[in-house]
Amino acid sequence: MPGELRLEGVGRRYGVRGPWVLRDVHLHPAPGTLTRVGGPNGTGKSTLLRLLARLDAPTEGRVTGTPRTAYVPERFPAALPFTALRYLTHLGAVHGLSRTAAERAAGYWLDRFGTGGHAHTPMSRLSKGGSQKVAVAQALLAEPELLVLDEAWTGLDTDARAELDRAVAERTAAGSAVVFVDHDPRRLAGLADAEYTVGDGTLRRRTAPEPAAAPVGPHLTVEVRGPAGELPAQALRLAASAEETADGTHRLTVPVSHSDVLLRVLLTARPPWHVLSVSPRGGAR
């Protein structure tokens, strides 16, 4: 698709004689996929993410495609002279939403991240966690086709972190490309469709997932029966595993963070799938 973002032979250095931070980077975050970027400190992960978000331009090479993009930076400028709601409503309007729709979306995301009570608090008076929730809300507001998250979970409380995991699952299920950096290897572990490491000025694709990236955390087993044929592609993307146990009956395991979205995908499919059971992985069926 022409709108999809591609980095082609991209290099970046700061200053004409500065060392190359990145060189010869080729990257195409495909729609509906989750991409993890890892690597040691100071190797160029944030540089890469800013290039992906088109907030920075490469020194060499090309960036093509103009998906609707949202970005959560490592450090969010919290001291903005607006209330959270006003800031988000304004950004929603910038993304093309009507004022009413922008206000509704802003309220929705603030509520989801448990900070609806601070909608009218000036940004400068929000806690670090509160302003991080606004940073995340501004990115999700416009249903971006490309979502770029630079350590976006940092500073969020446990519930908000889980909510962001769910929002990522929703975006990929809706066909967006999501690219993220996070220092915690357990973050969305085992869920990435592609994993890359930045180091020594290059971007390398990891061929085998690192042991730490094996699916961890609580999973659910979901049994569904549906129309003959394949499970919806979105459901397969969300599931950690899927097997057909009988004609038309499938057993899926899914991280708890993705289970709401998986069930929604199955129940709203046309025709809808019938959910037979949901139980903890390895639990009684």
Ligand SMILES: Nc1ncnc2c1ncn2[C@@H]1O[C@H](COP(=O)(O)OP(=O)(O)OP(=O)(O)O)[C@@H](O)[C@H]1O
């Ligand atoms: N605006 C800038 N001007 C000059 N140098 C920069 C700039 N931004 C980044 N750098 C340099 O580029 C290199 C890569 O930085 P970058 O922030 O992309 O790495 P990172 O892998 O994201 O680091 P961390 O894991 O610590 O967040 C570092 O040496 C950094 O000092």
